[in-house]
Amino acid sequence: MRGRCFFFYGLAHRASVVIVTVIITAVFAQDLPGEVFGARFSWLLRSSGVGAAAMGRRPVVGGNWKCNPDSVSKLDDLIKNINACDTSRCDVYVCPSTLHVPYVVPKIKNKALVTPQDCNPKGCGAFTGSMAVAQMKDLKMKQVMIGHSERRGEFGIFKMDDDATLAAKLKCVLDAGMSCVYCIGEPKEVREKGLSATLALMDVQLKQVYSMLDPAKVVLAYEPVWAIGTGLTATPEDAQATHKGIRDLIAKNASPAVAAAIRIQYGGSANAKNAPELSAQPDIDGFLVGGASLKPEFVDIVKAISDAKAPPVRSLTGRLAMVATRLCCR
Numbered sequence: 001m002r003g004r005c006f007f008f009y010g011l012a013h014r015a016s017v018v019i020v021t022v023i024i025t026a027v028f029a030q031d032l033p034g035e036v037f038g039a040r041f042s043w044l045l046r047s048s049g050v051g052a053a054a055m056g057r058r059p060v061v062g063g064n065w066k067c068n069p070d071s072v073s074k075l076d077d078l079i080k081n082i083n084a085c086d087t088s089r090c091d092v093y094v095c096p097s098t099l100h101v102p103y104v105v106p107k108i109k110n111k112a113l114v115t116p117q118d119c120n121p122k123g124c125g126a127f128t129g130s131m132a133v134a135q136m137k138d139l140k141m142k143q144v145m146i147g148h149s150e151r152r153g154e155f156g157i158f159k160m161d162d163d164a165t166l167a168a169k170l171k172c173v174l175d176a177g178m179s180c181v182y183c184i185g186e187p188k189e190v191r192e193k194g195l196s197a198t199l200a201l202m203d204v205q206l207k208q209v210y211s212m213l214d215p216a217k218v219v220l221a222y223e224p225v226w227a228i229g230t231g232l233t234a235t236p237e238d239a240q241a242t243h244k245g246i247r248d249l250i251a252k253n254a255s256p257a258v259a260a261a262i263r264i265q266y267g268g269s270a271n272a273k274n275a276p277e278l279s280a281q282p283d284i285d286g287f288l289v290g291g292a293s294l295k296p297e298f299v300d301i302v303k304a305i306s307d308a309k310a311p312p313v314r315s316l317t318g319r320l321a322m323v324a325t326r327l328c329c330r
């Protein structure tokens with residue numbers, strides 16, 4: 001159940017929750033004073049997931065293996081972690097290093113998308129050392145990640161990308177009909193100046209791509225540079241505030257509809273332990289995972305966001321929504 005059906009299921013589930021909630025509240029709380037009735041009603045709504053801003057946004061988790069592992073002989077174990085993920089309630093992708101991509105592609109068995117870590121903005125031709133989207137498509141890949149801060153010059157490696165080259169790359173990816181994970185994030189010095197400074201930089205990083213943010217084709221990965229590989233995760237509240245701020249920027253500079261539909265992942269020391277709390281934040285739609293994607297706990301991260309955003313169809317409301325979705329998406 002993907003795309004439109006997932007969106008419909010989201011709406012149908014929430015409609016079912018509202019109907020069931022009204023019935024339960026009416027039956028069990030009809031004699032309560034007005035404000036108590038109202039408080040119980042809104043608690044029921046919130047605890048049922050209706051308040052989540054994840055309306056129709058399918059969760060998405062990526063494993064960025066970066067420049068790992070050091071030997072092809074270690075790939076099978078890592079691939080096992082990806083194949084162990086349940087992709088029925090969450091989109092999953094994996095970013096192997098360039099040399100390993102062709103090995104990994106045929107071994108993925110659960111619809112996780114093999115997503116290279118970069119592409120060039122031109123295509124095939126005399127571009128030594130780069131990869132073209134046409135080559136990726138030929139190898140049956142549908143998605144590419146660009147703009148990681150480790151390529152934007154934030155990690156002691158020289159600057160390989162900037163906002164202008166990344167805008168050209170995104171255009172190239174979209175023109176080829178592929179989808180894109182587009183990374184943004186602020187360094188520590190900017191975060192220390194506060195949320196407004198952080199969002200001002202996010203605006204700079206997004207300025208040249210606002211018009212290309214098609215929610216069906218682009219996933220944003222917000223990765224604060226100071227949280228990458230450091231064990232320092234943004235608090236759920238800080239991450240939520242930044243994700244919400246990014247969504248507001250998109251509402252202003254693209255459109256409210258794009259802002260509501262586009263998925264924004266959090267990245268930076270995400271792991272199985274902190275994933276449940278981060279997943280509970282309404283504007284966090286998934287994770288881009290580095291270190292923990294090299295471990296079996298990657299599966300638990302996928303499960304955490306799936307449980308938070310797309311509960312399994314065990315509940316009465318889930319079943320009602322599933323019936324409605326089956327009828328309408330046949």
Ligand SMILES: O=C(CO)COP(=O)(O)O
Binds near residue numbers: 064270
């Ligand atoms: O850079 C990241 C993913 O792209 C995050 O890396 P860590 O999860 O290791 O902090």
